[in-house]
Amino acid sequence: MPLVDVKGVHVNFPFDPYDCQVAYMEKVIECLQKNVNGILESPTGTGKTLSLLCSSLAWLQDKKAQVELNRQANISSLMGDNGSLQNNQIEALKKSLESTTGMTWGGSEFAVPKIIYASRTHSQLTQAVQELKRSAYNTVKVSVIGSREQLCIHEQVRKEMSNATKVHMCRAKVAARTCFYFNHFEEIKRNSEPRQLVGDVVDIEDMVRFGEKQRVCPYYIAKELKSDADIIFMPYNYLLDAKSRKAHGVEVQGNIIIFDEAHNLEKICEDSSSFDLSPADLATAIEELNRLGEKLFEMAKNEETSLVEMTDSSAMPEPEFTLEDVLRLKSTFKQLEEEIDKIEVPNKEKGLTKPGIFIFELLSKVNIAFETKNFLLDLLDKIISYVTSDSTGMGFHSKGAGLTKMADILRVVFSREVPDGGSVYQLQQMLAKAYKVHVQPLQPNKKKKIDSWATPAVTDKTGKTLSYWCFSPGHSMLDLTAHGVKCVILTSGTLSPLESFSSEMQIPFPVTLENPHVIDKHQVWVGTLNKGPDGVGLNSNYQTRFNENYQASLGKALVNFARVVPNGLLVFFPSYPVMEKCIENWQQNGVYNSITQYKPLLVEPRGKQAFSDVMEEFYEKINDPALNGAIFVAVCRGKVSEGLDFADNNGRAVIITGLPFPPRMDPKVMLKMQFLDESRGKQGFKTLSGQEWYRQQASRAVNQAVGRVIRHRKDYGAILLCDERFAGESAIRQLPVWVRPQVKKYDVFGRALRDMIVFFKTAEQTLPVPDKKPNRAGGSASASGCQGAHFLPTVHRQGPTPSLTKARSVPEHVPSLCQSSAEEETNLAKLKIQYEGGPSTVSGNSNKKNLLDALKTSEIGESQNYELNDKSAFKQPNPMMKKMPSKKKIVIKKRDSESTSSSALVRNSSGSVMEVSSSVTNSHLQSAENYILEVKRCLDKESYVTFSKALGMYKKTGQLSQAVGVMAGLFTENPQDYHLFRKFYRFVRHKDKKEFDSVCKELTGEGCGYKPEDAVPKKRTQSHVSSLSDQPEKKQRTDATGCILQPVTTIGSNVQSEKSSKFASNDLSCLTLNSGSGDDITQSVKCEKSGTDPQGSPVEKISERLKDVTGPLDIRSPNSDNSGYTCCKCQCDARVPFQSACDHVCCFKCWKEVFNDLDKTCPACGIRIRRRNLKRLLFPGRADELPS
Structure with missing residues (x-):
């Protein structure tokens, strides 16, 4: 890997970095060397995460070297070793390291800082860890802090839906030492080093796998690995929330904090410090305390009557609180409910807004204050742990949800402790500056008045929601930096405008960067469009967004762009209502049909599962060669605009239909703007006005959507801003720095369309054609997973790092250019076929030969699409199969009929068998696995064990009678299970198929479609036909009475002709062989009895072989009517x-x-x-x- 000198630090980068990557690493190292904060913007696809990790870890390595040198120098001076030459060398090395690590880290010459890397979601952290695994720094020690939801493997805790319930249940089990996994963790911790067992670079999946394999708690392993980690990965909320930092033991003093994907940081900072208390939340908490009080009273009553000895003490843990504590807390919450109801709200629609200090005044009325909050929080934690661990069925269905909400509220309000000698009032005033209190009455459900004479009671029992909203993200950031953080780096692909972002954070950011993109100018086309094709102005403001003329004009514009944009087209609306109204209008006036003539249109749904399905459908349509791509209609700030990869053909153009401003009349938006206007000029730094913030929110959402189209160095695409407001200079200045110079303004629709056509024609001729990628759905969501991730376990790492070769490839670090691991394995298999000579080396499952290989079976000769029903042998051809290669039918004809040589046919036949042989095992094994899964769903656990044993015994002994006895008992009691009994036919050995078919017909009234040739293994028949092909063609021609094999094309390989289904005395008709590829190869052999071939014709040889196994080929021969056994119950012949x-x-x-x-x-x-x-x-x- 090349070593890159960046400000004196040698960065080991996987490949020669682009200029923008060097610039980015320079800014990162500048922040670290000078011990200052930085805001760094670099577009998606520029290798931002890789550059960030490599540069920061390279600096950390030098810092470690400097600390070690200081230690050695200190030891040397204490030992009195003052050799001049050695001192000169040490001083020179110290100066060199000081120049690379920075001079501002004085006072900590023996302390090595940790890097805390925070991102929004666990999936984004997983991507970052996998980037690290593929770099040269994959030997650093890593820890990933996750929640119990991701890491807990205890069955009882995992099944809980609420994360808060999981937390308290886990704590209760750990405290009572009833969690086996935690107890095993402590044992491992005493006897060995967890880091040596788990490895250096590990993520959540690695730890969960290790925990499940070793039966040890991954959650506590992750916390333990944090102590010696060089870099710690964690979600935002664990870092911004003081109570979460304390709970997870996160130490920020003297460390470096990096926020990746920081464009959401402002909202997360505010939300983590805010709450909404609804009447339902408070009522739930009171009800939980009421039930708990009843339970404690009953326990006390039973104890008095000595009945407690009869109870199960393990199911009733001893509470760490008294009935009196519960009743007092319940009384406090009821008083709070009454105080909230007393608040007068003049305007019930707009609600009532109070300054932040009001929350302390309200809570003090019910004796909740700084002096009592520690007692209340401790009591709440004890009660919640008791309620969540209760297993006596006393009715705690909410699992302490209401009490948990109240505890979280108290922690938000009393987020800081009163300093020694400080004033409570001053602390309250300081905290209240960033907050507003809002009281909103709940609107009752208005029902139609039935009795006009009835007078409704004038009551106000609907309740009020109490909101405590933080409007300053700097509140959390100031609290974080107050703990002695060395430097904070914020980075993302869309942070513009940086000035407003830094002012919102309320901490200085001396280092800033707005990076250009890695693409050239001719790879992107950006235009603003003021009018539609009909000359109607395009403006999606509040007055015109629902105007039918505007909606129709926008639809007509989309029709034209759908015609000229290749492959994927993304269309973003400001909100769901606007999107839904436009689509409704297009459907009514016919525009919708015009759009779908060029591309199918898919709409972003609101549900998570529905979204995954629609994304999968979108990718399928993009990859469908019969279609001209697809259109995905979505909303800004939605799932599509965040984190999904629309690289290459998935997204060739993005259309923004309007500015996505937040809802202006929303109370929280109005109060935010009011708060900013009130704060402007009062702070010691520049702040945004309410209007500037309002516009900046729309610009950030637009920039996030724009970032979907260009995803890597060789990508190209168009950006169209279909709103006349985008043409203003202020709006252009809000766009990303790499977009601004490319913007062209269009007043006439035709010119914009013409330039877009020219752009795509030029791009298709000059830029490389992208490789076809597999379908990927976002949600998996993994919805936003890194498609290029390669898991490289670091446990017991030996020898050279296996990832170095891949890491030197640029696409490996650009998610859009990376192949999935499944695709790589497929490509590798194809190369083996091509260069190692034969498909037999491809199949990964070629050594699996029986049903137990899928339990574990597959016999190559079975038909892959066999369906056991009454029409399976006469299945109609699928019309979609017309595109598939046609099969061959071998027909014996006289010499004077048209024919082709049998040698050519046999070569074709044997070749096709060779081609499919590798895929047969895989597909048939999959079919067997599907059968096993179907059986599992049908049977209970005990019956399935019986089924498995019967299969194993049949495989071992070959005795069908024992297996059939078990199968019949399991699958013939219920007629709905008959199909499982019949489907077992395909896994029966060839010699037993006729027998099994007969049994099946007797038990279920329906056979399995047995044919005589089923009794002959396919390999034997194929090898016999292949051996016949070795006969000289010349000899075949001189046979006066012989038969010539002539291939006849047939599409419906599963269809038998009426003539071939009849047997006559003078001719042998149809012989059907099951192909290994999943389609039947029907070879109809007809021989005129006009002479005798002295050597025997192919048909005669095959028929003799069949007779050896199955007897005469006459399906009309009846089965014996008498079984030879008499039933001891009905005294009749026992047919079965x-x-x-x-x-x-x-x-x-x-x-x-x-x-x-x-x-x-x-x-x-x-x-x-x-x-x-x-x-x-x-x-x-x-x-x-x-x-x-």
């Missing part, structure tokens, strides 16, 4: 005889009647019978052999 352990025989129907009885005893001897002990009798018996 089963023998019990007591050796008595009954027919299957009689045995079913026996098992339907309660006693389940043998009709002959009265011994109790078990279904699993019945054995199917498949061979005729004699009367003298029957038990007496």
Whole structure:
């Protein structure tokens, strides 16, 4: 890997960095060297995360070296070793390291800082860890702090829906030492080093896998790894929330904090310090305390009557609080509910707004203050732990949700402690500066008045919601930096405008960067459009957004752009209502149909699961060669605009239909703007006005949507801003720095359309064609997962790092250019086919030969699409199969008929077998796995174990009778399960298929579609036909009475002709062989009996082989009417005889009647019978052999 000198720090980068990457790393290292904060913007696709990790870790390595040198120098001076040469060398090295690590870190010459890397979601953290695994710094020690939701593997805790419930339940189990995984963790911690067991670079998935394998708690392992980690990954909220930092033991003093994807930081800072208390929340808390009080009273009553000794003490943990504590807390909450109801709200629609100090005044009325908050929080934690760990079924269905909400509220209000000697009032005033209190009455459900004479009671029982809103993200940032953080770096792809962002944070940012993109100018086209094709102005403001003329003009514009934009087109609306109204209007006036003539249109849904389905459909349509791409209609600030990758053909153009301003009349938005206007000029730094903030929110959302289209160095696309307000200079200044110079303003629609056509034609001719990528849905969401991630476990790392070769490739660090791991494996397999000569090396499952390989089976000769129903042998051809290669039908004809040489045919046939042989095993094994899953869903656990044992025994002994006895007992009681019994036919050995088909017909009334050729393994038949192809073609021609094989194309490979289904005495008709590829290769062989081939024709040889196994090829031969056994219950011939352990025989129907009885005893001897002990009798018996 190349070493890049960045401000004296040697950065080991995977490849020669772009100029923008060097500039970015310079700014990162400048922040670290000077110990100052920085805001760094670099567009998506420029390798921002990789540059950030490599530069910061390179600096950290030099810092470690400097600290170690200081230690050695200090030891040397204490030892009195003052050699001049050595001192000169040490001084020179110290100066060199000081120049690379910076001079501002004085006072901590023996302390190595940690890097705390925070991002918004766990999936984004996983992407960052995997980038680190592929870099040269994959030997640093890593810790990932996650929640119990991601890391807990305890079955009882995992099934809880609420994260708060999981937290308290986990704490209760740990305190009571009833969690096996935590106890094992403590044992490992005493006897070994967790880091050595887990590895250096690990993420959440690594720790969960390790925990499940070793049965040890991943959550506490992650916390333990934090102590010696060089870099710690965690979500934003764990870092910004003081109570979360304390709970997870996150130490920020003297450390470096990096916020990646920081464009959401402002909102997260405010939300983490705010709350809404609804009447339902307070009522839930009071009800939980009420039920708890009743339970404690009942326990006390039972104790007095000595009944407590009869209870299960393990199910009733001893509470750490008294009934009196519960009643006092309940009284406090009821008083709070009454005080909130007393608040007079003159305007019920707008609500009432109070200054932030009002919250302390309100709570003090019910004796909740700084002096009592520690007692209340401690009591609440004890009660919540007790309620969540309760297993006595006392009705705690809410699992302490209301009490948890109240505890969180108290922690937000009393977020800081009163300093020693400080004033409570001053602390309250300081905290209240960033807040507003809002009281909003709940609107009652207005129902239609039925009785006009009825007078409604004048009551106000609907309740009021109490909101405590933080309007200063700097409140959290100031609290964070007050703990001695060395420097804070904020970075994202969309932070513009930087000035407003830094002013909102209220801390200085001396280092800033607005990076250009890695693409060239000709790779992007940006235009603002003022009018539609019909000359109507495009302006999505409040007055015109629902105007039908505007909506129709926008729709007509979209019709034209859908015609000229190749592949994927993204259209973003300001909000869901505007999007829905436009689509409704287009459907009514016919514009919708005009759009879909060029591209199918998909709409972003609100639900999470529905969104994943729509994304999958979008990617499928993009990759469908029969379509011209697709249109995805979405909203700004929605799921599509954040984090999804629309690289290359997935997104060739993005259209923004308007400025997505926040809802102006929303109380929180109005108060935010009011707060900023009131604060402007009062602070010691420049702040935004309310109007500037309002406009900046829209610009950030636009920039985030614009970032969807250009995703890597070789990508290209168009950006169209369809609102006349975008043409203003102030709006252009709000766009990303790499977009601004490219903006062109269009007053005439035709010119914009013409220039877009020219752009795409030029791009398609000059830029490389992207590789086709597999479908990817975002939500997985993983919705936003890194498609290029390669898991490289660091446990027991030996030898050279396996990722160095891949890491030198630029696409490996650009998610849009990376192939998925599944695609890489497929490509590798294809290369092996091409260069190692043969498909037999491809199949990863080629060594799996039986159902137990899927339990574990597959026999190559079985048809992959076999369906066991009454029409399976005469399945109609699928019209979609016309595109598939046609199969061959071998027909024996006279010499004078048209024909082709058999050698050519056999070469074709054998070649096709070779081509599909590798895929047969995989597809058939998958079919077997599907069968096993279907059986699992049908059977209970005990029955499935019986089923598995029967399969294992059949594989071992080959005795079909025992297996059929078990299968019949499991699958023939309920007619709905008959299909499972019939489907087992495909896994029966060839020699047993005829027998099984007969049994199936008797038990279920329907056979399995048995054909005589099913009794011959496919490999034997294929090898026989292949051997015939070795006969010289010349000899075949001289055979006067022989037959020539002629290929005839047939589409419906599963369809047999009417003629071929009949057997005559003078000719042998149709022989059907199941192909391994999943389609039947039907070879109809017809031979005129006009002579005899002395060597025997191919048909005769095959028929002789079939006769050896199956007997005469005559499907009309009836089965024997007499089984040879007499049923000891009905005294009739046992058509389907089963023998019990007591050796008595009954027919299957009689045995079913026996098992339907309660006693389940043998009709002959009265011994109790078990279904699993019945054995199917498949061979005729004699009367003298029957038990007496």
